[in-house]
Structures are given as structure tokens and as C-alpha cells.
Amino acid sequence: MNRTLHIGVVLLVVAIFGFGAWLNLRQGEPAEGTSTTGMVVGVEIGGPFELIDQTGATFTDRDLAGDYALIYFGYTYCPDVCPTELGQIAAAIDELGADGARVRPVMITIDPERDTPEVLAEYVPLFHERLVGLTGTEAEIRSVAQAYRVLFRKFEDPSYTDYLMDHSSFVYLLAPDGGVVGMFRYGTAPEEMAAAIRQHMKANS
Numbered sequence: 001m002n003r004t005l006h007i008g009v010v011l012l013v014v015a016i017f018g019f020g021a022w023l024n025l026r027q028g029e030p031a032e033g034t035s036t037t038g039m040v041v042g043v044e045i046g047g048p049f050e051l052i053d054q055t056g057a058t059f060t061d062r063d064l065a066g067d068y069a070l071i072y073f074g075y076t077y078c079p080d081v082c083p084t085e086l087g088q089i090a091a092a093i094d095e096l097g098a099d100g101a102r103v104r105p106v107m108i109t110i111d112p113e114r115d116t117p118e119v120l121a122e123y124v125p126l127f128h129e130r131l132v133g134l135t136g137t138e139a140e141i142r143s144v145a146q147a148y149r150v151l152f153r154k155f156e157d158p159s160y161t162d163y164l165m166d167h168s169s170f171v172y173l174l175a176p177d178g179g180v181v182g183m184f185r186y187g188t189a190p191e192e193m194a195a196a197i198r199q200h201m202k203a204n205s
């Protein structure tokens with residue numbers, strides 16, 4: 001990761017936690033900070049969405065009902081963070097063995113301008129055969145990102161010809177009922193993600 005990007009990510013993390021604290025205050029609750037998994041305490045995260053998958057078909061939150069899901073917000077032009085994190089998600093699913101079939105990996109782009117279904121169709125199989133890539137209009141993406149408290153913005157880096165995106169980088173764990181039951185920070189080991197998922201499966205079996 002180059003220095004500019006690194007500083008950008010650090011600022012973004014500060015912004016996310018600042019935003020979380022602000023949301024808590026807005027809800028009239030004390031700003032309790034975050035739990036060890038980075039879950040913003042006292043804030044409702046997630047919700048319904050209607051987007052387009054890499055085959056061009058409509059894909060909504062209801063398509064995930066009945067399965068666990070690992071949702072990541074990123075973009076295909078990302079030079080480092082997104083490919084790393086998508087690799088970690090795939091590894092976590094492998095780590096679960098047979099139970100991995102009960103977990104749907106999903107990537108929602110925060111760069112719909114470039115990430116068309118065609119672009120996603122070439123990208124997602126590189127990480128996992130079942131990885132679903134979702135895109136939509138700018139308004140739809142802004143809305144789902146807001147629901148998940150994902151921050152993103154376009155920026156130019158002189159070492160790249162195309163623009164890059166600064167974005168928060170959490171992996172969200174959804175339970176079969178669609179509720180967000182966990183958030184993993186960037187860099188969480190696949191074994192740690194798998195263990196948390198296994199714990200949820202055990203508690204609900």
C-alpha cells in the first residue's frame with residue numbers, strides 16, 4: 001500500500017469511528033465506541049436492497065434469506081485492499097469445510113460507474129465460484145452503502161492513470177434471517193471469521 005493511500009485509509013477509519021460516535025449521540029445513547037469486531041454499538045446496520053448481479057439479473061436481500069452471507073463493499077479496480085479481503089472471505093468459506101456451502105459470499109461495488117455486470121462477471125470468479133458481484137445505479141449504491149455505514153469517495157493518485165476509491169473495508173456477517181450479526185475488520189484472519197461463523201451456526205442449530 002502506498003503512503004497516500006495508507007494515510008487515506010487511516011483518515012477513513014478515524015472518520016468511521018467518528019461517524020459511529022455521532023450516530024450513537026444522535027440516538028440519544030452514550031458513545032460507547034466499538035466492540036472488538038468493530039461493530040458500532042447501538043446502531044442499526046444493514047437492511048433491504050435491490051441491485052443487479054454479474055449476470056444482469058435483479059438480486060435483492062431476499063435472495064440471501066435462509067443462508068449466512070459475508071458481504072463486502074469494494075471495487076474491481078482496487079489495487080490491493082479489495083483483492084486481499086475477497087481472498088480472505090474465500091479462505092474463510094473453505095475453512096468451514098462442508099458448512100461453507102451455507103455461506104454466500106457477496107461483493108457490492110462502490111464504483112458502479114466502472115463496475116458494470118460485465119466487469120463483475122470477469123472479476124468475481126477469480127476469488128470464489130459462488131461469489132456474487134452486485135452493482136446498481138449511483139443512487140442505489142449510495143443507499144445500500146449508507147445502510148451499512150460504508151464510507152467511500154473517489155480520489156486521484158498520481159501513480160495510477162485511473163481514479164481510485166477510498167472506502168471503508170469491513171466484512172459483514174448476515175444471519176439466515178438477514179440481520180447483521182457481525183463485522184470483521186480489514187485483515188481479520190480467515191480462521192477467525194470461520195470460527196465466528198461456526199459459533200453462530202452452533203448457537204442457532
Ligand code: NI
Nearest residue numbers: 074078081082
Ligand atoms: Ni479497495
